[in-house]
Amino acid sequence: QKEVEQNSGPLSVPEGAIASLNCTYSDRVSQSFFWYRQYSGKSPELIMSIYSNGDKEDGRFTAQLNKASQYVSLLIRDSQPSDSATYLCAVGTGGFKTIFGAGTRLFVKA
Amino acid sequence: NAGVTQTPKFRILKIGQSMTLQCTQDMNHNYMYWYRQDPGMGLKLIYYSVGAGITDKGEVPNGYNVSRSTTEDFPLRLELAAPSQTSVYFCASNPGTANTEAFFGQGTRLTVV
Numbered sequence: 001q002k003e004v005e006q007n008s009g010p011l012s013v014p015e016g017a018i019a020s021l022n023c024t025y026s027d028r029v030s031q032s033f034f035w036y037r038q039y040s041g042k043s044p045e046l047i048m049s050i051y052s053n054g055d056k057e058d059g060r061f062t063a064q065l066n067k068a069s070q071y072v073s074l075l076i077r078d079s080q081p082s083d084s085a086t087y088l089c090a091v092g093t094g095g096f097k098t099i100f101g102a103g104t105r106l107f108v109k110a
Numbered sequence: 111n112a113g114v115t116q117t118p119k120f121r122i123l124k125i126g127q128s129m130t131l132q133c134t135q136d137m138n139h140n141y142m143y144w145y146r147q148d149p150g151m152g153l154k155l156i157y158y159s160v161g162a163g164i165t166d167k168g169e170v171p172n173g174y175n176v177s178r179s180t181t182e183d184f185p186l187r188l189e190l191a192a193p194s195q196t197s198v199y200f201c202a203s204n205p206g207t208a209n210t211e212a213f214f215g216q217g218t219r220l221t222v223v
Contacts, residue, residue, distance in 0.1 A: 008150065034211060043200055043214035044153070088152060096141055096160055097168070098212065100152035 004091050006101035014109050019076040021104050023089030026070070032092030033065055035074045037085045038103065044088055048074060079108045112136050116201050116215035123191040123222045131186040131218050133201030139213070140206030142184040143168075144176065146197040147217075153200065159184055160206070191222045 003026045013019045021035075032051050036044035048063040050056045050072065056063045062075040072091075076083055086103040093099055114135045123129055135142065140161045145153040155168030159178040173195060175187040184203075188195060198219050202212040 004152070043217050045214070046211040049211060090153075096158055097155060100145075100154075102150065102152040 004089055004099050004101035006087075006089050006104050008102055009105040010107050011104055012107045012109060013079050015079060015081060017079050017108075019079045019083065019106055019108070021074040021076075021087050021089075021106070023072045023074075023091075023101055024070055025072070025089075025091045025099075027091065027093050027099075028067075028070065030067075030070075030091045030093055032098075033063070033072045034090040034092070034098070035061075035063060035072075036088040036090060036100075038088055039085045076106075079106075081108050081110045084108050114201055114203055114213050114215035116199075116218050118218060119216065120219050121221070123188075123220065125191060125193065125222060127191050128187070128189050129191070129220075131188070131199055131201075131220075133184045133186065133215060134182050135184075135201075135203045135213070136182065137203060137205075137213065138181060139203035140181070141204045142178065143202045143212065144174070144184070144186045145200045145202065146170065146195075147200060148197050156186065156199075188220075193222050196220060196222045 005024045035048040038044045050063040050065045060077045064073045088103045089101040117132045143158045144156040154170045157176040159165045201215040204210050204212045
């Protein structure tokens with residue numbers, strides 16, 4: 001069974017701090033990695049994608065991928081209350097399927 | 111752009127009833143997916159399709175059926191609804207290459223009583 005594991009949280013950080021979200025996956029041949037943000041009662045929306053080892057930065061968001069350790073993370077700098085949401089890690093296993101983790105709930109306190 | 115549209119947004123079914131969740135996309139995407147999301151859980155793949163006339167089972171297909179007669183539409187059929195099918199259902203699509211994001215509909219919240 002291919003799995004994607006995340007700490008369910010909640011992760012609570014003060015406004016302006018760095019939030020660090022982590023994800024591990026079991027399928028070594030995974031090729032694509034995504035972070036989705038999901039507000040309560042809403043559908044997931046893509047915030048970052050990463051395909052090769054290293055860091056990828058987009059504004060306040062940085063995705064980090066380490067395929068040897070089967071580990072992907074998301075850093076949110078200068079966290080804002082509007083970042084409070086559930087963050088879903090998703091892994092493309094090749095072919096047409098994407099496996100989602102259960103998500104980490106993030107609370108940013110003003 | 112409408113993107114991915116799901117109907118209805120909410121529905122209450124009685125045990126044993128049947129219904130069809132509608133999903134349509136206007137982006138000419140080849141790949142379409144149905145997921146369910148239970149409270150506090152991630153998305154579980156029910157069925158997917160890589161093009162008109164082609165469908166396949168995901169992780170949790172039991173109790174569901176799908177069809178894909180056109181590129182745009184990918185309805186999900188629930189036969190003999192059970193309380194275990196109470197969930198939020200999301201339809202998604204992507205252009206058809208493995209490493210691209212999925213675009214999600216707004217979801218259907220289904221309760222079976």
